[in-house]
Amino acid sequence: MKSLAALLVLMSLSIPVNADWDPALEAREQAEAKAAAERQAEIDKKNQATASRDILRKEGIDTTGKSDDEVIGMLNARIQQSKTDAAQSYTDTMNDIRKQLGKAADGKSDDEVRLMYEEHNARLSQDLQQKAADTHEERDAAMQNMTGKSLEDLENMSDADMDKMAEELEKKYGQ
Numbered sequence: 001m002k003s004l005a006a007l008l009v010l011m012s013l014s015i016p017v018n019a020d021w022d023p024a025l026e027a028r029e030q031a032e033a034k035a036a037a038e039r040q041a042e043i044d045k046k047n048q049a050t051a052s053r054d055i056l057r058k059e060g061i062d063t064t065g066k067s068d069d070e071v072i073g074m075l076n077a078r079i080q081q082s083k084t085d086a087a088q089s090y091t092d093t094m095n096d097i098r099k100q101l102g103k104a105a106d107g108k109s110d111d112e113v114r115l116m117y118e119e120h121n122a123r124l125s126q127d128l129q130q131k132a133a134d135t136h137e138e139r140d141a142a143m144q145n146m147t148g149k150s151l152e153d154l155e156n157m158s159d160a161d162m163d164k165m166a167e168e169l170e171k172k173y174g175q
Contacts, residue, residue, distance in 0.1 A: 048072055 049068035052075040056063050059078070063071050097117045098105040105113045140151045147154070147165065157165070 045072075 045068060049071050052071045053063045056071065056075055056078070061074070063074070066074070094110055094113060097113055101113065101116055101120065105116060108116065136151075143154065144150050147169065149157070149165070154162075
């Protein structure tokens with residue numbers, strides 16, 4: 001019996017109630033929300049146009065007499081052109097790198113080519129450093145022979161001493 005009573009109470013509570021629904025109020029609220037969204041969109045568009053004008057003005061482009069839509073379109077065109085230029089520059093750079101690497105770069109992805117190029121440059125840099133180290137002693141001996149001073153002595157020399165030595169070398173070897 002208790003379960004029947006509980007069932008009746010639950011059923012009475014589950015009946016939908018539409019007594020307070022006001023279609024005119026709901027329509028008015030929807031219209032107000034739509035108007036607020038339109039006002040916000042107009043404010044956002046004005047802000048975008050102002051920012052676009054500022055950017056274009058900084059680039060030396062005159063926007064006088066242009067509508068907001070024209071100004072936004074001009075900036076969007078500049079942005080698109082920049083993207084196109086960047087893509088072309090990237091393509092040109094990768095093509096140049098592929099030419100430098102030769103057949104080793106054939107069929108490789110851009111990432112693989114870039115890695116190969118970095119390794120290539122690292123090897124070149126290492127080779128140059130090694131050659132500089134190898135010839136340092138030779139250059140030091142030649143400088144010692146010609147000036148009587150080592151490269152280290154020359155690096156540590158004051159400007160006055162350097163000028164004095166230059167005069168002596170000019171007298172000795174001529175100009």
